[in-house]
Amino acid sequence: MTKPTIKDIAAQSGVSIATVSRVLGNKTGSYSQKTQKKVLKIAKELGYRKNSAAVDLVRKRTDVIALIINATPTNFSTQIIDGIQQRAGELGQGVMILYAGNRDHALQHQAIITALERSVTGILLAAIEPDEKDLTLLKDSRIPFCFVSLYLGTRDILAVSSDNRDLAYQATQYLIDHGHTQISLAGIDGYHTGSQRQAGYREAMAANQLRAPAVLPGDYSYASGTSLLQAVRDQGVTAVIAASDMVAAGLLTAAHQQGVRVPADLSIMSIDGTIICQITTPALTSMTQDFYQIGSQSVNKVLGQPAADFVPVTVTERDSVATLTR
Amino acid sequence: MTKPTIKDIAAQSGVSIATVSRVLGNKTGSYSQKTQKKVLKIAKELGYRKNSAAVDLVRKRTDVIALIINATPTNFSTQIIDGIQQRAGELGQGVMILYAGNRDHALQHQAIITALERSVTGILLAAIEPDEKDLTLLKDSRIPFCFVSLYLGTRDILAVSSDNRDLAYQATQYLIDHGHTQISLAGIDGYHTGSQRQAGYREAMAANQLRAPAVLPGDYSYASGTSLLQAVRDQGVTAVIAASDMVAAGLLTAAHQQGVRVPADLSIMSIDGTIICQITTPALTSMTQDFYQIGSQSVNKVLGQPAADFVPVTVTERDSVATLTR
DNA sequence: CTGAAAGCGCTTACAG
């Protein structure tokens, strides 16, 4: 009545556990067809399932990569996960997702420890801002790790992401090319991604001899967007670059409520390009990131295969940016 | 240079591995403070991490529950996961998420097997429609499992969800109370959730002596929504119940493109009530599900604690339903 | 092609 083991199979098929192990492990050439058939039949009858703990213990590795992810209520995560799952499968690795809560440092640290204790093949950290403790922990482990959709500013740490500086530069230049000279950047945080985008934005403004108003900080969320519209209006700009689709959506909702017409009174350029951009009215013009690619490339990278550092972004024109003429 | 084990700690602290194990395992009362201090210090110096495989093997259980989830591009998953993670944490369980692709039967089955092989405490299946094979596998295992946001129509199988029949009944009645008599149901599938909603819808129509047009099948996606608007229009109804927020959003986008005014020409009642409902213009009136509760209750249930079968739904009035007067 | 044996890194009665 207890869970069957290879010992049970061995007993019933009259061979040793070594042979059972070989058959079940598909060590072709090391057993006769007859033995194979018998063992397989009995394994099936018994409803045998291997005990991964035992296998992992003796093998000292796992063939699974851990994906640590947080609850940022952006919905790009599905695409990233799809890319990771797909590529991992191709390379014979399973994926175990560890959820780190909503930028909860304790949970985040705990998730890394869990991954380490499981001897995973590699650790992927999606949209996770590590603190010093996290980084030390990761570096001291023998396990390769790679940040996904976050670039820490150094090639010493594996990462795959969009080039956020370039992304923001392009977004800004796009608005400038459409006649805008007063442009805000809203909803960005002060960490790596935020700083990089801020830098790209400032560079583009400077390159065009334009003055950049103060960047409006936020946390990439819808709530950030709704609460930031007033500040954007106060800056007297004609266009705003939103830190994420959710921020853009929040800005848009607030604009509707306050009678601000988009794009007539205010143009919005979003960053991400998820399906959210199609759902709003007007649809949001965006800097579109290739999250699927980011995911699959990060698997390559953490497994030591050739992989891109940066995945190209594209401008997707929809209906939230007006062309200004004077 | 190799990963340190309790053996290394034992050697350096001059105690047995049994004692090290006790200290590390916090078996209070079974070691002196002095020993504890010494062992902990050396463990830290060595950067010791326990080997979960070894622990799991000897303990024969895991303190982790597996959450199998698929890629349905609905974004309710975050709330479900939050509820699960939170409650699991309170009960001393970790959560390992296994991703089953997008209604991919092979992946789904594989995910279940993976969970079984890991001897998890329980298996949670979120928005997963099991086939016969899956169910047999699950039942034959000794591991408790619980469906999340899916009710298989029998109390024999653990599940926590909204009462979909009631939900659809309420949605229909709400529209009827607002003067609608011609109401479509769109984007629903033919599986459990879809059938239950269909039943509730039909019951409500019948109870009000109204004729229900043919239900318009779909897969809960945005694409389903956009492609279904024409069929809804062809039915000549004044209101439509959308199978999900994404379907509602798709219907709405198509309506905008085709010059159909919402809610003046067509009222939309959405099912789910996620943030998507706030992002669209007009905002979507919805039957709002309490996904967080569904998640946390399902943890209770799979761990054998008292838990609800159905979690209440509420009507959230926004701007997509018109009141008809005649 | 097959088996006996060692060993992976832990936990936990058992004895003291």
Added chain:
DNA sequence: CTGAAAGCGCTTACAG
């Protein structure tokens, strides 16, 4: 409070 020993369920040289 501590240690020696057994054992969890596998895999894999080694020998035949």
